[in-house]
Amino acid sequence: MATTTLERELGAVLPRESILVEGAAAYGSDETEGRGLRGRADAVVLPSTTDEVARTLAWCYEHDVPLIPRGGGTGYAGGAVPLDGGVVLGLERLARVRSFEPLLWRIQVEAGVTTAAVRRRARESGLLFPPDPGAGEQSQIGGNIATNAGGPHAFKYGTTGAWVTGLEAVIPPGEVVTVGGPVRKDVAGYDLKSLLIGSEGTLGIITAAWLRLTPAPEAALPVAAFYPGSTEGCAAIERVVGNGLLVAALEYLDGATLVAAGGSFPIERPDRAGFLVLAEADGSAEEAERLRTEVLEAVAEGSVAVHAPTEARTIAELWRWREGIAIAVGAQRGGKLSEDIVVPLDRLREAIDETLAIGARHGLPACSWGHAGDGNLHSTFLVASDDEAGLARAGEAAGELFELAVRLGGSISGEHGVGWVKRGQLARQWPAPALALHAKIKQAFDPKGLLNPGKKEADV
Ligand SMILES: Cc1cc2nc3c(=O)[nH]c(=O)nc-3n(C[C@H](O)[C@H](O)[C@H](O)COP(=O)(O)OP(=O)(O)OC[C@H]3O[C@@H](n4cnc5c(N)ncnc54)[C@H](O)[C@@H]3O)c2cc1C
Numbered sequence: 001m002a003t004t005t006l007e008r009e010l011g012a013v014l015p016r017e018s019i020l021v022e023g024a025a026a027y028g029s030d031e032t033e034g035r036g037l038r039g040r041a042d043a044v045v046l047p048s049t050t051d052e053v054a055r056t057l058a059w060c061y062e063h064d065v066p067l068i069p070r071g072g073g074t075g076y077a078g079g080a081v082p083l084d085g086g087v088v089l090g091l092e093r094l095a096r097v098r099s100f101e102p103l104l105w106r107i108q109v110e111a112g113v114t115t116a117a118v119r120r121r122a123r124e125s126g127l128l129f130p131p132d133p134g135a136g137e138q139s140q141i142g143g144n145i146a147t148n149a150g151g152p153h154a155f156k157y158g159t160t161g162a163w164v165t166g167l168e169a170v171i172p173p174g175e176v177v178t179v180g181g182p183v184r185k186d187v188a189g190y191d192l193k194s195l196l197i198g199s200e201g202t203l204g205i206i207t208a209a210w211l212r213l214t215p216a217p218e219a220a221l222p223v224a225a226f227y228p229g230s231t232e233g234c235a236a237i238e239r240v241v242g243n244g245l246l247v248a249a250l251e252y253l254d255g256a257t258l259v260a261a262g263g264s265f266p267i268e269r270p271d272r273a274g275f276l277v278l279a280e281a282d283g284s285a286e287e288a289e290r291l292r293t294e295v296l297e298a299v300a301e302g303s304v305a306v307h308a309p310t311e312a313r314t315i316a317e318l319w320r321w322r323e324g325i326a327i328a329v330g331a332q333r334g335g336k337l338s339e340d341i342v343v344p345l346d347r348l349r350e351a352i353d354e355t356l357a358i359g360a361r362h363g364l365p366a367c368s369w370g371h372a373g374d375g376n377l378h379s380t381f382l383v384a385s386d387d388e389a390g391l392a393r394a395g396e397a398a399g400e401l402f403e404l405a406v407r408l409g410g411s412i413s414g415e416h417g418v419g420w421v422k423r424g425q426l427a428r429q430w431p432a433p434a435l436a437l438h439a440k441i442k443q444a445f446d447p448k449g450l451l452n453p454g455k456k457e458a459d460v
Contacts, residue, residue, distance in 0.1 A: 077419025
C-alpha cells in the first residue's frame, strides 16, 4: 500500500507494483557511502516500461518534484544519491533484451540489463561487448552509458560510448525520443546521442540502447610484471606503448595498493615489489602469443618478477584479483575517498608520486592504481566513513588532486563523472565560455532543473 502523499499521487498515474513502499532506504546511497554520502528519497519508482518512465517524468515536471535516475548504484560520484529528496527512479525492472542479432553483431537492450548479462549474452555467440567496468554484475547498461564507463579494456577498445549506436530516452517534460539506432554511422543532426552519453542522468533518462558488438578474440594472455617502484614501472608502460604493442589492457598498481591487495595475488608477492604493471595481449591464438612474447620483452627491463599465466583458470584468477582491488583497499580503514583523474601518459609517474605526497600533507594514507595506458589513476585516500575530520581532510586532498590533474594537462574525471562529489570542479579545467555552454545545454534539455539536480554542475 502506498503511504505518503507523494506515493499516493504517483499511484494515480502508475501501476501499484511500480511504486516501492518498503525498502526505500536501499535507494539512498551508492558507492560513495564509504565517504559518508547518504540521501533519502521521498518516493522510489521502479518502472517496467518506457511509458511508465515517461509518465513518472511528466508527473514530476508537472508537480516540480526532482527525479533522480538510478542504475545499479555502483557509481563513485554520488550521481544516484537523492541528497535533497525527490523521486528516485530505479531502472532494474526495465531489463529486457529487445533484440539480439549475432550475425549482424548487434543487440538492443533496455537500460536495466546488467553489464555482465550483456557481456555473457554476446560471449555465448562468440561476440564481445568490450566495456568492462569493475562492478559488472551490479552496474546496468543505462548507468554505464550515463557515466560513459570505462574499465581495463578501454585502452584498446574504448569506453562504453564507443559501442552505443542508438539510444531511446525520456526527456523533459516527459517525451520519448530515439537518436541513432541499429546503424554504425550517423552524422545527421547535432550529436544528441553523445550528449546523453556521460550526462549522468541530468539531461534525460536512458530507457534502451542499441549496442554494437565485435567478434571475441580467440585468446587473451595477461602479463603481470613487478618493479621496485613507479620509476621502473612507468618506464615499462612507456616501452609497451612506444614499441607499438596494442595490448587490450595496460593497468598498474602502486606499492601501497600492492600492500592492501597483494595478499590475495595468485602467486607469492616477490620481495622488493613496489609497483605492478598488468598487460593483456589478445587476438587470434597466434597473434596473442606473438604479442605476449613482445610484451614480455618490453616489460623485462628493471622488473623483479613476472607472472604470465597461460591457462584459463589461472588467467581468470588473475583478473578476479584485479577486480577485487577497490574492495581490498576500502577494507583497510573501512572507507575511502577514491578519485579518477586522468593525465597525459608521460605525466603518469608524476601523478602517482604526487598522490602519495598529497595524502601525506593531509595526514592520510594514500595509494593509487588504475588504467595506466589511458593515464587514468584511481588516486585514493584511506579514511573511515565515520571519521568526519578525516573526511574533511580527504576532501581537501581531493581538491589538490584535481588541481594536479589540470596542471599536468589532464582532467578531473576519466571514468566516474562529476556527480555530486565533483560538482563545480570543471571550472578548474574549462574556460568561461565553455562553462556557459555547458549550462545552456542543461537548460535546453531540462528547463526546470528537475533531472538529478545538483549533479554534474560545472560551476557552483
Ligand atoms: C568495484 C567497482 C569497480 C568499478 N570499476 C569501474 C571501472 O573500471 N570503470 C568505470 O568507469 N567505472 C567503474 N566503477 C564505477 C561504476 O561501476 C560505473 O560508474 C557504472 O557505470 C555505474 O553504473 P550503475 O548502473 O551502477 O549507475 P548508478 O551508480 O546507479 O548511476 C550512475 C549515474 O548514472 C545515472 N543513471 C543511471 N542509470 C541511468 C539511466 N538509465 N538513465 C539516465 N541516467 C542514469 C545516475 O543518475 C547517476 O548519475 C566501479 C565501481 C565499483 C563499485
